[in-house]
Amino acid sequence: MSTHGIPKLTISSPTELSIDRGGQRFAIHPIWLRERCQDPASIDLATGQRLHDPSGLDLDLRLVALSEPAPGRLHVRFSDGHEADFDCGAILAEAALAPGDHDCPAPQLWTSQLGDPPRARWRGNPGNPDLADWTERFLRLGFILFSGVPPEPRQVLKVASTFGFTRDTNFGAMFDVRSTPNAIDLAYTSIPLDPHTDNPYRSPVPGVQLLHCLVNETSGGLSTLVDGFAVAEALRMRDPAAFEILSRTPVRFRYRDASTELVASAPPIELDVAGRLRTIHFSPRLDFVPLLPPADLSAYYRARREFDRLLCAPEFEIRFLLARGDLVMFDNCRLLHGRTGFDPARGMRHLQGCYIDIDGPRSLYRVLRRKHTAPARISA
Ligand SMILES: O=C(O)CCC(=O)C(=O)O
Numbered sequence: 001m002s003t004h005g006i007p008k009l010t011i012s013s014p015t016e017l018s019i020d021r022g023g024q025r026f027a028i029h030p031i032w033l034r035e036r037c038q039d040p041a042s043i044d045l046a047t048g049q050r051l052h053d054p055s056g057l058d059l060d061l062r063l064v065a066l067s068e069p070a071p072g073r074l075h076v077r078f079s080d081g082h083e084a085d086f087d088c089g090a091i092l093a094e095a096a097l098a099p100g101d102h103d104c105p106a107p108q109l110w111t112s113q114l115g116d117p118p119r120a121r122w123r124g125n126p127g128n129p130d131l132a133d134w135t136e137r138f139l140r141l142g143f144i145l146f147s148g149v150p151p152e153p154r155q156v157l158k159v160a161s162t163f164g165f166t167r168d169t170n171f172g173a174m175f176d177v178r179s180t181p182n183a184i185d186l187a188y189t190s191i192p193l194d195p196h197t198d199n200p201y202r203s204p205v206p207g208v209q210l211l212h213c214l215v216n217e218t219s220g221g222l223s224t225l226v227d228g229f230a231v232a233e234a235l236r237m238r239d240p241a242a243f244e245i246l247s248r249t250p251v252r253f254r255y256r257d258a259s260t261e262l263v264a265s266a267p268p269i270e271l272d273v274a275g276r277l278r279t280i281h282f283s284p285r286l287d288f289v290p291l292l293p294p295a296d297l298s299a300y301y302r303a304r305r306e307f308d309r310l311l312c313a314p315e316f317e318i319r320f321l322l323a324r325g326d327l328v329m330f331d332n333c334r335l336l337h338g339r340t341g342f343d344p345a346r347g348m349r350h351l352q353g354c355y356i357d358i359d360g361p362r363s364l365y366r367v368l369r370r371k372h373t374a375p376a377r378i379s380a
Contacts, residue, residue: 007022007095008021015065015066017074017076028091028095030061033078033091034078035050036086037084038085038087038090039085041082042082061078061080063077064079072088074086100274102362103366104366105365106140107139107142107229107334110141111230112317114141117225117318118145120134120147121146121148122146122159128368131364131368132369138361139365141227143328143329143330143331144329144330146159149212149327152214154174156353159327166355167355167356167357170257170260174352174353176351178348178349179349184257190343190349192339195224195226195317196337197228197282198283199262199332200282200283201253202264205333206356207357207359208332208360209332209337209355210328211327213323213324213350213351214352216347216349216350217347218343218346219342220340221349223337223339224319225318225330225335225336227334228280228334230316231310231311231316234310234316235306239306246267246304246307247269249296250290252265252288253283253288254286255286266281267281268307269307278333280333280336282307282311284308319340331358
């Protein structure tokens with residue numbers, strides 16, 4: 001979401017449209033505006049897609065006339081002869097986005113002080129208010145914990161399809177998480193799992209993971225979640241050198257079984273163009289840093305240890321029992337998950353999981369929000 005406050009449009013001269021944003025005023029570039037023309041000569045009205053190649057626009061394009069024909073509307077004549085009407089609200093909404101913004105709620109970073117994770121009651125046929133509430137909670141906290149999902153096989157796919165399209169992998173559309181002999185992944189054993197992101201060896205990494213509990217009658221086997229963005233920001237503040245190393249050292253992750261071999265490289269802390277956190281890639285079971293000179297590796301290993309120490313610290317972790325009928329859906333690019341160990345001889349524990357892309361909940365959030373956009377005005 002915006003880091004610039006609420007922007008304001010001003011017709012600053014007969015041939016200049018200005019924006020006030022974050023205490024800064026500057027003229028809007030004529031090509032930026034021309035690219036956003038919404039008239040039938042500029043875009044296909046059915047799809048909203050542009051009908052011309054904006055790279056061909058006159059690089060010296062100017063505004064030659066500006067007026068406000070109705071509240072919240074802007075009429076512009078360009079020096080290439082084109083004329084168009086604009087919705088000021090749409091211009092302002094776009095101007096409010098910082099580079100790399102998703103136009104979704106900003107992450108609300110959390111630590112163990114979040115306490116008992118907030119729960120939502122699952123409804124099989126949710127209405128728009130439920131969906132809006134769930135997607136907003138999910139996007140802010142990076143997870144949502146449902147209770148009341150029928151504890152029946154494949155229900156996880158039904159919940160997933162409410163938010164997006166299932167992402168099939170070599171584990172199938174859905175996978176069973178339970179202790180099995182000859183497990184093809186440590187998740188399918190009963191050992192404790194430290195905080196990790198799933199499938200860092202895939203490109204792209206699955207954006208969202210869902211885990212649904214069918215049975216949990218054993219002792220132990222508690223679920224853990226850590227907000228990787230909160231930990232990375234703590235590292236950035238407490239140990240900037242470690243943060244810097246982890247954000248620029250690509251690490252190789254690998255998965256191999258009889259029929260699959262997946263390899264992907266990414267820095268443990270991936271940043272976007274604005275230097276904000278984009279994705280955490282962290283799995284102590286699977287990471288292999290390339291061979292670098294010893295001094296660089298020593299610095300990297302120190303940085304990784306510090307990051308790992310914070311990721312495992314009680315200060316950042318929430319821990320809860322995923323009971324029969326509970327389902328947790330979390331952002332696999334931001335949160336790390338794990339579990340405490342359990343003894344399969346003392347009772348069954350069976351979860352079913354699947355992945356979707358993060359696009360799904362983000363798209364749902366934006367579509368539901370469309371109906372509530374307020375009109376905007378130009379200031380004098
Ligand atoms: O058993 C669990 O609670 C988590 C398993 C896991 O880490 C996974 O399926 O990715």
